[in-house]
Amino acid sequence: MHDFGIPEMFFLLQGLKWTVLLTAISFVGGGIIGLAIALARVSRVAIIRRAAATYIALFQGTPLLMQLFVIYYGLALMQFSIDAWLAVSIAYTAHASAFLGDIWRGTIQSLPAGQTEASNALAIGYVSRMRDVILPQALKISLPATIGFAVQLTKGTSLAAIVGFVELARAGQIVSNLLLQPLLVYGIVGVIYFFVCWPMSIFGSAMEKKMSLGR
């Protein structure tokens, strides 16, 4: 049995690479779909609004681990021969889209109704109203919450370890089983996660403080 050394650290950092990549993919993908969800959630058509609300409620009312399992095994059941990588990315993208959609729904609705009324009075169409008037303001207000969710998502990708995807947490599990030094290995894994998430948290709360002063 040997000690924790350079090769083990390298293996963990390899895992970190997949953690970051998985987070980035699902954040970007979830952001694009989430924007559509947010817009659907504030749509004028009741049925679209309700569909978006149901989508959000389903993801907010169930454990992330179950979302992962259902999408992972559901895709397998539909005879899609896709690899674990893609399945996990799809699951996290769907998860992120619901949460980002709800965050942005909240900030869109927090804008004064006068903005929409003024746009209508100026005969600004839907696309331009959203693109030029509502969304720039709404997304700016939502930044602290959006960054907060990015932290949650980074931590959440650790659950991919349970379906066998080798990211940081799973890499830690493998190294720990190999060296029989869980105290050290999980400690290091925790420290790595901390130094990825903490700067984001600080940035988010600093931004929140700055914004609350501006009001």
Next chain:
Amino acid sequence: MLDFSVVVNRWQDLVYGVGSTLALSCAGIVLALCIGLLGAALQRSSRLIFLVPVRIFVEVIRNTPFLVQIFFLFFALPFIGVRMDPTMTAVIALAINGGAYSIEIIRGGVESIPRGQIEAGAALGLSQFQILGDIVMVPALRAIYPALTSQFILLTLTSSVCSSISANELTHYAQRIESETFRSFEVYFTITGLYLVISWLMMTTLSMLGRRLFSYPNQ
């Protein structure tokens, strides 16, 4: 293709699983609330000996994944002589995780109480204890009750991760049914529905409780 009968046949296991998840979460929530109140009270102190450890605790827990926390508690602590069974570890992990978030939420509520209100209490000759209870805590808890509620529902949903150390809860039962029937999708689809019911029930119960506890006029 889909065959839910294998899941339906095991309904007793599912009922038992739902019960254990509720028990596990309730224990976690009560302890988390205790940690939250204690931590928030310590944070009001101006002494660094109290302030710094609470800050470090909150930041470390909030910036590391629950899975790593529970692995650390379950696999690492036995090496320094602390050995607990999986379900006990799960309760403690949930309490620690939920506690860190509760400290932040309660702190926010306490800070929202204007200083003048506390000074007015002191001017009226109320004791420190009365000020903390009636003037700070009750209005603060009223203000943060919704945030605390969703945090505790999140804790209940997070408890599914405790299956990774085979603690006694719903997802663990699901994994057992899955390993005997190989009906992964059907099992997890059903379980997901059960979690949805659990979180809806909790939301309804907690908001009803909130209306009873915090509606004006109190007492």
